[in-house]
Structures are given as structure tokens and as C-alpha cells.
Amino acid sequence: MTKEISLDQIKQFNSTYYASKNHLISQRAVMKNGILAASENQSSLVKNNPVFSIDLDTGKVANQKQSGRCWMFAALNTFRHHISETFQIKDFELSQNHTFFWDKFEKANYFYENILNTATKPLSCRKVAFLLQTPQQDGGQWDMLVAIIQKYGIVPKTVMPETFSSSQSRDLNEFLNKKLRKDAISLRQMVENEQSIEEISKAKEGMLQEVYNLLATSLGTPPEQFDFSYVDTDGNYQLKQNLTPLSFYDEFVGRNLSDYVSIINAPTKDKPYNQMYAVELLGNVVGGKEVRHLNVDINTFKNLAIEQLKADEAVWFGCDVGQSSTKDSGIMATDVFSVSETLDVDYTMTKAERLDYGESLMTHAMVITGVDLVNDVPTKWKVENSWGDKVGTKGYFVMSDEWLDEYTYQIVINKKFLPKELLDVIEKDDATLLKPWDPMGALA
Known part of the structure; x- marks a missing residue:
């Protein structure tokens, strides 16, 4: 019925x-x-003061500037915490530009492969439209960075520093996506014209060369071998020579990234707890680590994060940072604003309803570096952001426990902290495949 x-x-x-x-x-x-x-509400700022019973010493925050690399910064920050403590290096950073280069390059190939796999489908197909809407972007998932590091390693920031396009990536994304869409036309036409696999492969190789050229011009050329020198906190000069990105990772980080599991809290009817999920068309490295999530209830979710913090290891996490948060004071709390009272509108929705109806999804990744436990119950959490030290408390935010319940969707946990019943789930080779546009496929 229509009524004006x-x-x-x-x-x-x-x-x-x-x-x-x-x-x-x-x-x-x-x-x-x-x-x-x-x-x-000023009362929320008072309640969420930056004092924590468990507080890891993680040093100065980094700054992703005008780029969407939060997921990358957050993951590399968890590594640099370890490096700084183990090797006594102050204010050390890993090169986000290095991982950025290889992520862009691999995403281009991932896009080409998916375009070829869907080449016989019409442009009106939702999957094809999904691919063409954003051929690649800055955002990503933890498992996608693992795939990059396992193939290309990491380097210190001094070896491959930031460039204009890594810190302000809008133009790079515009012209890279413009190229990828143009190449999609050619690849689909080659399939339509029934050209040989060899001809298509040769054409794709030429396209990848052009992508490499574009990235090298914008971001610089990734090093194959390098020396790394530093002065430790005791004033001792240290020099490591003839390193490769992979050998640097092995020597300075040394963590088995296969031991880390993506844990999500998605309380929607289509995702029963204690099951594994994957997302169609989500990834970057063809043949690399698949993005997989283990869905658990919120209490298990928080207890796993606490156990990892107690072991003196920070926690990578993904959330919807724009919801009920202040950038200047760095408070993430459900009561920091009383918009419903101000506007006389009821905005109440459950976490599941927000996911199902497009009101919320993961938009940003950061690092949990502390928690305040009162009678063994978490009240607030310390968060290391990647927006520089001019926001929050020298770049650190405070997340209330209620806010975590409502707007945090993903954490990364070493599987040694998982109980046996969850270990049994992740060791199974099966995972429910979600649609490409599922909210759990959102890129931070």
C-alpha cells in the first residue's frame, strides 16, 4: 500500500x-x-580512566596516517613488542610499507584469478559485481597478513621506510583499481573468445608486471637482502648482515604463525558457536593461508584474551571503532554518548541484529595490551591504536567491557590457550563457507 x-x-x-x-x-x-x-557523558570518561591491573609495556604507538592498514599495523605491532623486549631496542618499528607492497601485489593476482573463475558468469551476477566494486583495498584480515609474511617475510622500517603513497594511499588505490578493472575486461573477453590457457596466462603475466611496476614506482622496491644495525638500550652497537626478509623474521620474531587462530563472536542464527567458518572470495595470496574463523560465545572470547594477556602477549583484535567512541579522549564505551536521550529516538539493537541488518561490522583492527580485572572480572581494556600519539592517552584507548561485548568481533589467540574441545574443532578440515558479503568477511 502506498500512502503519501x-x-x-x-x-x-x-x-x-x-x-x-x-x-x-x-x-x-x-x-x-x-x-x-x-x-x-563526562561520567563515562571518568569511569574509563586508563588504569589496568594487567598492563603490558609496549612503548610508543605507530601511525598509519591516511591509509587503511590498521590490520597490518596491529599485527606488526604485536611482533615489535616482542622484538623490542627481547633485543632491547627502543621505539622500534617494522616496515608496514614492505607488507603493504606485497599485499597489493598478491591482491592483484587474487583478483585476476577470481575474474577468470567467474568469467562465464554475466556482469549482473552478484559475485562478479562484488569483485568489480572493489578489486582491491588497503584493508585485510589477520590470516591474510600471515600469508604475506610466510611468503615474503618482514623487514625493519629503516630498510623499507614509508612513502607518500603508503601513508596516503587514496591515489594509489584509485589508479590500481582502475587498472584491475580494465584488465578484467581483457581477461573476460579472452575467455569469451575461447583463447588458450597459455595465451591467457601470458596476458596475465604481463598485467602482473605492470602492477609490479606501478607498486615499485609508488612504494619503492622491496629488498631481497639487507643489513640491520641498531644500538640497544644498554648502548651496545649491534650489526646483523646479509639478512633476507624471511631470515629476519625467523631470527627476530621466530613465532610459528600457524599456531594462531582467528576467534570471532558473531551471535547470529546462521553461525552456531564452536564451529569453523571461511568466507568465499576472501583472501590475498593464491595458495596461501586461508582465512578461517572459530565462532565462540562472548565469555569464552574474553577469557581467551585474558589468558593470552596474562602470558605477557598482546592480542590482535577487530572491532567497529566508529560506534560510541571518542577519538580525542580515546574512550570506547556504550555510555560515552546519550544520543537516544538527546534525539528522543530508541536505537536499541542486539549485536546479532546489528550484524544481520548492516548496522555494524568489523571496521578497524588494534591491539589489546591490558585489562583491568576486579574480582577476576574484566571492567575495561587497554587498547593500542595506530593513529599516532595525539589521540587518546599518548595513542592508547580505553575500551569498556560492555563495549567489547557489543562491538568487538574478532581476536587472534595462540591455540595453546584453547581448551581441548575447541582445539578439536580447529583441527578438523571442514569449515562452513560464508557468502563473500557476509559481515565476517569485512576487512579491517
């Missing part, structure tokens, strides 16, 4: 609005200051 809004209805709406003094108070505050500033 009548002028009489508008008069009634207007009359009802002005009948409430609260509306007039809110109107004055919001028109002058905006919705969020008029709704901010």
Missing part, C-alpha cells in the same frame, strides 16, 4: 515536537554543537 505524507500530518508532527521542552533543549544544544558533542 499529508500536510495535516506535518502540522501534527510539528505541534508534537514543540510540545516537549526536552526537544527544545536538545535543539539548542545540537544546533550549536552537533549531535555527539551535545550528547557526550
Whole structure:
């Protein structure tokens, strides 16, 4: 049934609005200051003070600047914590530009392969449209970085420093995606014209050469071999020579990345707990580590994070950072704003409803470096962000436990902290395959 809004209805709406003094108070505050500033609760800032019973010493925060590499920064930050402590190096950073280069290069190949795999499907097919909408982007998942590191290793930031395009990636993404879409036309036409596998492979190789050229021009050329020198906190000069990115990882990090598992909390009906999930068309390295998630209830989710923190190891996590959070003070709390009261609108939704109806999904990755336990119950969590030291408390945020419940979706945990019943689940070779547009396929 179609029914237009009548002028009489508008008069009634207007009359009802002005009948409430609260509306007039809110109107004055919001028109002058905006919705969020008029709704901010100082009491939430007081309650979420940056004091924690478990607080890892992780040093100065990094800055991803105008790029979408939070997932990469967060993962590399967990490694540099270990390097700084083990080798006594102050304010050390790994090269985010190095992993950025190889992620872009591998994503191009991943896109080409998926275009070829769907080449006989019409452009109106939702999967084809999904691929073409964003051929590649800055964002990613933990397992995608693992795939990059296992193939290409890592290097210190001094060996491959930032460039304009790594710190401000919009133009690079625009022109790389423009090229990938143009190449998709050629690849689909070659399949339509029934050209040979050899001809298509040769054409794709030429396309990848052009992608490499574009990335090398924008980001620099990744080193094959390098020397690494530093002065430790005791004032001793150290020199390591003839390193490769893979040997550097083995010597300075040495963690078996296969031991780490993506744990999610997605309380939707289509994802029963204690089961594994994968997402179609989600990845970067063809033949590399598959993105897989183990879905658990929220109490198990938090207990696993606490156990890893107690073992003096930070926790990579993904969340919807834009929900109920302040950038300047660095508070992530469900009560930091009272927008419902200010606007007289009920915004109540469950976590499952927000996922199902597109209201929320993972948008940002950071590192949990502490937790405040009161009678063994978490009240708030310390978060290392990658937005520089001008926000929050020198770059660190405070996340209330209630906010974690509602807006945190993913953590990465060493499987040694998992109970046997969950270990049995991850060791099975099967995983439910989710659609490419499932919210658990969101890239941080």
C-alpha cells in the first residue's frame, strides 16, 4: 500500500515536537554543537580512566596516517613488542610499507584469478559485481597478513621506510583499481573468445608486471637482502648482515604463525558457536593461508584474551571503532554518548541484529595490551591504536567491557590457550563457507 505524507500530518508532527521542552533543549544544544558533542557523558570518561591491573609495556604507538592498514599495523605491532623486549631496542618499528607492497601485489593476482573463475558468469551476477566494486583495498584480515609474511617475510622500517603513497594511499588505490578493472575486461573477453590457457596466462603475466611496476614506482622496491644495525638500550652497537626478509623474521620474531587462530563472536542464527567458518572470495595470496574463523560465545572470547594477556602477549583484535567512541579522549564505551536521550529516538539493537541488518561490522583492527580485572572480572581494556600519539592517552584507548561485548568481533589467540574441545574443532578440515558479503568477511 502506498500512502503519501499529508500536510495535516506535518502540522501534527510539528505541534508534537514543540510540545516537549526536552526537544527544545536538545535543539539548542545540537544546533550549536552537533549531535555527539551535545550528547557526550563526562561520567563515562571518568569511569574509563586508563588504569589496568594487567598492563603490558609496549612503548610508543605507530601511525598509519591516511591509509587503511590498521590490520597490518596491529599485527606488526604485536611482533615489535616482542622484538623490542627481547633485543632491547627502543621505539622500534617494522616496515608496514614492505607488507603493504606485497599485499597489493598478491591482491592483484587474487583478483585476476577470481575474474577468470567467474568469467562465464554475466556482469549482473552478484559475485562478479562484488569483485568489480572493489578489486582491491588497503584493508585485510589477520590470516591474510600471515600469508604475506610466510611468503615474503618482514623487514625493519629503516630498510623499507614509508612513502607518500603508503601513508596516503587514496591515489594509489584509485589508479590500481582502475587498472584491475580494465584488465578484467581483457581477461573476460579472452575467455569469451575461447583463447588458450597459455595465451591467457601470458596476458596475465604481463598485467602482473605492470602492477609490479606501478607498486615499485609508488612504494619503492622491496629488498631481497639487507643489513640491520641498531644500538640497544644498554648502548651496545649491534650489526646483523646479509639478512633476507624471511631470515629476519625467523631470527627476530621466530613465532610459528600457524599456531594462531582467528576467534570471532558473531551471535547470529546462521553461525552456531564452536564451529569453523571461511568466507568465499576472501583472501590475498593464491595458495596461501586461508582465512578461517572459530565462532565462540562472548565469555569464552574474553577469557581467551585474558589468558593470552596474562602470558605477557598482546592480542590482535577487530572491532567497529566508529560506534560510541571518542577519538580525542580515546574512550570506547556504550555510555560515552546519550544520543537516544538527546534525539528522543530508541536505537536499541542486539549485536546479532546489528550484524544481520548492516548496522555494524568489523571496521578497524588494534591491539589489546591490558585489562583491568576486579574480582577476576574484566571492567575495561587497554587498547593500542595506530593513529599516532595525539589521540587518546599518548595513542592508547580505553575500551569498556560492555563495549567489547557489543562491538568487538574478532581476536587472534595462540591455540595453546584453547581448551581441548575447541582445539578439536580447529583441527578438523571442514569449515562452513560464508557468502563473500557476509559481515565476517569485512576487512579491517
